[in-house]
Amino acid sequence: MKNNRIGFKLGLVIITVFLIVLLFLGFAIDRLFANFYYAGMRKETEDLTSHFTVMANSMDSISEQAMKTFAEFSDVSIFNILKNGEVILHSGVHDSSDRSFIRASDLYKIFSGEKVSLLYEDPAGIRYFVSGQPILDGGEITSALYVMSSTEQMEQSLAGVRNLLMLSGMGAFLLALGITWIIAQILSRPLLQLQSATRKIAHGELETRLEIKSKDEIGTLAEAINNLAIDLQRYRDTRQEFFANISHELRTPITYLEGYSKVVKDQLYETEEEKDRYLDIIYQEAVRLQHLVDDLFDLAKMEEGRISLVPDWIDLSELVEQAVMKVELKAKEKSLKLNFHPSGTASLVQADGKRVEQIVLNLLENAIRYTERGGIDVYLRFESVSVTLIVEDTGIGIPADELPFIFERFYRVEKSRSRQYGGTGLGLSIVKKLVELHNGYIQVSSTIGAGTRFEIHFVLQPETGEEST
Numbered sequence: 178m179k180n181n182r183i184g185f186k187l188g189l190v191i192i193t194v195f196l197i198v199l200l201f202l203g204f205a206i207d208r209l210f211a212n213f214y215y216a217g218m219r220k221e222t223e224d225l226t227s228h229f230t231v232m233a234n235s236m237d238s239i240s241e242q243a244m245k246t247f248a249e250f251s252d253v254s255i256f257n258i259l260k261n262g263e264v265i266l267h268s269g270v271h272d273s274s275d276r277s278f279i280r281a282s283d284l285y286k287i288f289s290g291e292k293v294s295l296l297y298e299d300p301a302g303i304r305y306f307v308s309g310q311p312i313l314d315g316g317e318i319t320s321a322l323y324v325m326s327s328t329e330q331m332e333q334s335l336a337g338v339r340n341l342l343m344l345s346g347m348g349a350f351l352l353a354l355g356i357t358w359i360i361a362q363i364l365s366r367p368l369l370q371l372q373s374a375t376r377k378i379a380h381g382e383l384e385t386r387l388e389i390k391s392k393d394e395i396g397t398l399a400e401a402i403n404n405l406a407i408d409l410q411r412y413r414d415t416r417q418e419f420f421a422n423i424s425h426e427l428r429t430p431i432t433y434l435e436g437y438s439k440v441v442k443d444q445l446y447e448t449e450e451e452k453d454r455y456l457d458i459i460y461q462e463a464v465r466l467q468h469l470v471d472d473l474f475d476l477a478k479m480e481e482g483r484i485s486l487v488p489d490w491i492d493l494s495e496l497v498e499q500a501v502m503k504v505e506l507k508a509k510e511k512s513l514k515l516n517f518h519p520s521g522t523a524s525l526v527q528a529d530g531k532r533v534e535q536i537v538l539n540l541l542e543n544a545i546r547y548t549e550r551g552g553i554d555v556y557l558r559f560e561s562v563s564v565t566l567i568v569e570d571t572g573i574g575i576p577a578d579e580l581p582f583i584f585e586r587f588y589r590v591e592k593s594r595s596r597q598y599g600g601t602g603l604g605l606s607i608v609k610k611l612v613e614l615h616n617g618y619i620q621v622s623s624t625i626g627a628g629t630r631f632e633i634h635f636v637l638q639p640e641t642g643e644e645s646t
């Protein structure tokens with residue numbers, strides 16, 4: 178029972194309710210039978226008394242004898258009493274000296290023409306039904322006739338019924354005990370499974386799964402616990418992977434910083450140009466570290482749901498144009514053409530300007546980073562219910578089998594690629610998260626050696642022509 182307290186409690190509640198019902202039912206049945214027997218006996222005694230009074234009407238020695246015989250035969254005692262209390266006829270087993278059942282008030286009633294009936298227990302403890310009726314002689318009440326009928330037989334029958342009731346009650350109770358035990362087991366088993374599974378999950382056994390398939394509340398709870406375990410498992414795995422990636426990402430620039438600063442510190446260079454080159458590498462690596470830390474910070478905030486947008490009415494066309502202008506210099510350095518093609522009439526949308534700029538700049542910087550010749554085209558199309566932003570380049574492209582993964586944290590096409598180009602491997606996952614925070618979605622298509630195209634769709638609210646955020 179120690180491990181199945183819930184089953185015990187359930188069983189206790191069920192059996193208590195059952196016992197209460199059983200007791201009430203038993204009591205009701207007992208009362209029903211008792212009343213039935215008492216009413217039957219009362220009627221019988223009264224009928225018998227009426228019969229005797231008819232016989233007593235012709236009070237001669239023959240009918241007196243007949244009454245005695247009839248009383249003996251019917252197993253009753255009779256008392257014929259005058260108004261002054263004198264007994265003029267007695268027959269039957271009941272002691273004629275015990276007349277305490279004769280009450281003055283009853284006698285008065287009988288001599289007034291009424292009938293009385295009462296339950297009487299004699300000094301020996303024997304109970305009787307007593308019925309008293311007037312005896313008439315020529316319209317005059319001459320005496321009162323009492324008939325006493327012992328309830329012993331009736332009580333024996335009643336005891337029989339009670340025994341039967343007790344027996345069937347005991348049987349029903351035992352049966353209920355068995356059924357309760359089974360029900361308590363059935364009801365408590367899944368709860369115990371839930372308890373043990375949650376304990377295991379709390380102790381870190383995240384592979385634990387519940388096999389409860391029922392469609393009720395327990396089933397739903399089990400499903401929720403399974404989902405929780407899956408989420409925790411994924412969280413643990415990604416966290417481990419995340420930390421492994423972070424340490425890997427940090428180690429490389431730190432190694433560079435350490436190595437080149439030592440070279441400069443120990444003056445292991447031959448010319449001033451060489452020293453400048455090393456210092457430049459140190460600077461580049463410091464900048465990269467700064468980017469990495471910023472990106473990580475953003476991503477961590479987004480994953481924890483701590484990042485909140487500050488939506489405002491922004492001119493999207495103007496924002497994209499300014500972002501294009503910001504990266505123009507970088508494009509020029511690589512002799513890349515950079516063109517912006519806005520179309521459609523609307524331009525104002527409700528969004529977080531800083532975050533939307535971050536999205537556009539990330540895509541533009543990637544496009545410039547991974548493009549060696551040709552150029553980048555940026556399209557902004559306002560349609561009736563949506564706005565589409567496209568950043569298309571003529572760069573090195575992404576292999577088709579790698580496309581599904583490029584939005585994952587630290588994912589890089591060819592592991593050395595972004596080190597060579599200076600990326601952190603976090604840009605696109607941040608872009609995707611920011612787009613989703615704006616209720617939009619991002620798609621990518623690419624051809625190796627021909628270029629890559631990123632498409633972002635935001636839904637505009639039809640009635641106001643505003644972007645949903």
Ligand code: ADP
Pocket residue numbers: 543544547570572573574575583588589590591594595599600601602603604605606629
């Ligand atoms: P990174 O900061 O390394 O560029 P991202 O998350 O922005 O990281 O991109 C993930 C990977 O996707 C990059 O390492 C790069 O290989 C690839 N990629 C992203 N944008 C482009 C692009 N415009 N053209 C070719 N490859 C791209």
